[in-house]
Amino acid sequence: MKKAFITGITGQDGTYLSKLLVEKGYEVHGGVRRISQSAMARLNALGVADKVQLHEFDLIEPNNLFRVLRDVKVDEFYNLAGQSFVGSSWELPIYTADVGAMGVVRLLDTLRSVHPETRFYQASTSEMFGLVAEVPQSETTRLHPRSPYGVAKTYGHYITMNYRESHGMHASSGILFNHESPLRGTEFVTRKITMHLAALARGGDAPVELGNMDAQRDWGFSGDYVEGMWRMLQQDKADDYVLATGVTTSIRDFFTYAAEALGLNPDWQGEGREEIAVDRKSGRQLMKVNPKFYRPAEVDLLIGDARKAREKLGWEPSVGIRELAEMMARADYDALA
Ligand code: NAP
Ligand code: GDD
Numbered sequence: 001m002k003k004a005f006i007t008g009i010t011g012q013d014g015t016y017l018s019k020l021l022v023e024k025g026y027e028v029h030g031g032v033r034r035i036s037q038s039a040m041a042r043l044n045a046l047g048v049a050d051k052v053q054l055h056e057f058d059l060i061e062p063n064n065l066f067r068v069l070r071d072v073k074v075d076e077f078y079n080l081a082g083q084s085f086v087g088s089s090w091e092l093p094i095y096t097a098d099v100g101a102m103g104v105v106r107l108l109d110t111l112r113s114v115h116p117e118t119r120f121y122q123a124s125t126s127e128m129f130g131l132v133a134e135v136p137q138s139e140t141t142r143l144h145p146r147s148p149y150g151v152a153k154t155y156g157h158y159i160t161m162n163y164r165e166s167h168g169m170h171a172s173s174g175i176l177f178n179h180e181s182p183l184r185g186t187e188f189v190t191r192k193i194t195m196h197l198a199a200l201a202r203g204g205d206a207p208v209e210l211g212n213m214d215a216q217r218d219w220g221f222s223g224d225y226v227e228g229m230w231r232m233l234q235q236d237k238a239d240d241y242v243l244a245t246g247v248t249t250s251i252r253d254f255f256t257y258a259a260e261a262l263g264l265n266p267d268w269q270g271e272g273r274e275e276i277a278v279d280r281k282s283g284r285q286l287m288k289v290n291p292k293f294y295r296p297a298e299v300d301l302l303i304g305d306a307r308k309a310r311e312k313l314g315w316e317p318s319v320g321i322r323e324l325a326e327m328m329a330r331a332d333y334d335a336l337a
Pocket of ligand 1: 007008009010011012013014031032033035038039047057058060079080081082083084085099123124125126175176177179180185220
């Protein structure tokens with residue numbers, strides 16, 4: 001029986017990955033913070049809470065991390081933990097770097113000392129492309145992060161590569177474009193939209209307040225992306241791979257797809273800070289812009305080129321953007337029944 005350890009096991013991806021690995025027959029271990037924001041909610045939702053072994057764990061606590069990694073010897077190690085909300089990283093740049101940059105080298109250096117043969121996965125991100133050097137973005141695109149989160153992740157990415165090249169460790173990075181699910185954190189724009197639309201569809205009257213409606217993202221389904229992470233660690237040689245759908249969608253279009261899934265029909269009026277969406281049937285206001293949600297800097301046009309993952313890993317996303325919006329909107333609507 002193979003053994004795996006997942007940091008960030010209580011998060012969206014950690015939960016989908018736990019389910020995948022349990023189904024593949026792995027013994028799954030995970031690190032949980034005492035101050036966890038989500039605790040067991042997601043693991044319970046996917047029915048894996050009692051199938052994984054949890055350890056008290058924090059990426060900013062070096063001795064704790066050393067003891068856990070020394071004692072729980074695993075074949076595969078997935079580092080998914082992080083302060084993952086880009087918007088908060090301008091307010092929490094040092095904490096974001098402590099977890100997202102220093103946390104990675106703490107893990108790699110500990111593994112190098114205690115179990116260097118362990119295969120390591122690092123959760124890198126399309127946020128590293130930032131002010132994009134080319135469209136679409138691939139593994140060879142120059143990095144230019146635009147947020148403290150992206151800068152921290154860029155360190156994590158390069159140090160993973162460095163431990164592979166310097167110490168021969170089987171350390172891979174997945175450069176993952178946005179991926180969502182009904183378990184997505186409620187602060188991220190897709191889930192914020194589907195939760196509010198579900199309340200509106202159930203008769204609520206508070207419009208969703210959003211920021212930059214023109215932002216675009218290459219959105220896929222988390223369940224597909226954790227399969228890609230696992231495939232990376234099954235390769236003989238460690239490497240870096242982009243996972244993406246290759247389709248980009250604006251916040252406005254995602255909103256429309258989710259609204260339509262719930263029988264709402266947004267009419268877009270006004271521009272910029274004055275933009276609103278009104279339901280064509282009921283006349284109710286569904287959305288208004290609140291500049292509080294604008295960011296100090298935005299990433300440019302994110303579209304991923306996942307050809308390498310397709311060719312070397314045989315990985316393909318299975319859920320398109322409309323299906324994703326519908327899945328999330330329906331789940332939030334059903335939860336209000
Ligand atoms: P998520 O739902 O926010 O989960 C983050 C996880 O990290 C949670 O389990 C959280 O635990 C844990 N964590 C936070 N700080 C920690 C610390 N100091 N020590 C130990 N654990 C800590 O994020 P996600 O969407 O699953 O993403 C997983 C990883 O992939 C993240 O690193 C993210 O930055 C990266 N990524 C995500 C995407 C995406 O679109 N989802 C794309 C590219 C890369 P608590 O439950 O205690 O809060
Ligand atoms: N969160 C949020 N809330 N975003 C909004 C809002 C709002 O009210 N209104 C507009 N947006 C825009 C943001 O300005 C951004 O351009 C876009 O929606 C997506 O924001 P998020 O859903 O917060 O995700 P993200 O792209 O910043 O970050 C996610 O994807 C990265 C991969 O590219 C996170 O999962 C990161 O951890 C991940 O690395």
